[in-house]
Amino acid sequence: MTDMEKKVMVRLCAKIVAETDLYETDKEVQNLIDWVCLSEQMKENNNTIRNLTGEYKKIEPDCREGVWAQLERMKELCKERNNLYEKQNDLKGQKWKIEKSLER
Numbered sequence: 001m002t003d004m005e006k007k008v009m010v011r012l013c014a015k016i017v018a019e020t021d022l023y024e025t026d027k028e029v030q031n032l033i034d035w036v037c038l039s040e041q042m043k044e045n046n047n048t049i050r051n052l053t054g055e056y057k058k059i060e061p062d063c064r065e066g067v068w069a070q071l072e073r074m075k076e077l078c079k080e081r082n083n084l085y086e087k088q089n090d091l092k093g094q095k096w097k098i099e100k101s102l103e104r
Contacts, residue, residue, distance in 0.1 A: 049081055052077050055077060056074055
């Protein structure tokens with residue numbers, strides 16, 4: 001399936017859900033939509049983690065030379081990255097629960 005086909009399908013599904021009460025009345029529809037949303041959020045988190053890690057790697061050599069401000073930024077990056085890892089694990093758990101309910 002092409003990216004364009006995927007976008008059209010997602011837009012169509014969003015329109016159907018917006019015009020009906022399927023999300024509230026059909027647990028499978030709710031799980032499918034939640035799964036898509038969680039997957040997208042996980043992708044965004046992974047991209048942010050990659051960006052933070054890249055910035056960390058750029059800063060690291062200068063820190064070895066004793067640049068205090070960059071060392072502090074590295075600490076902030078690590079905290080932010082660790083928070084995102086924790087959030088990512090929570091999202092994975094939620095997604096796993098949804099996948100298990102979809103298997104039934």
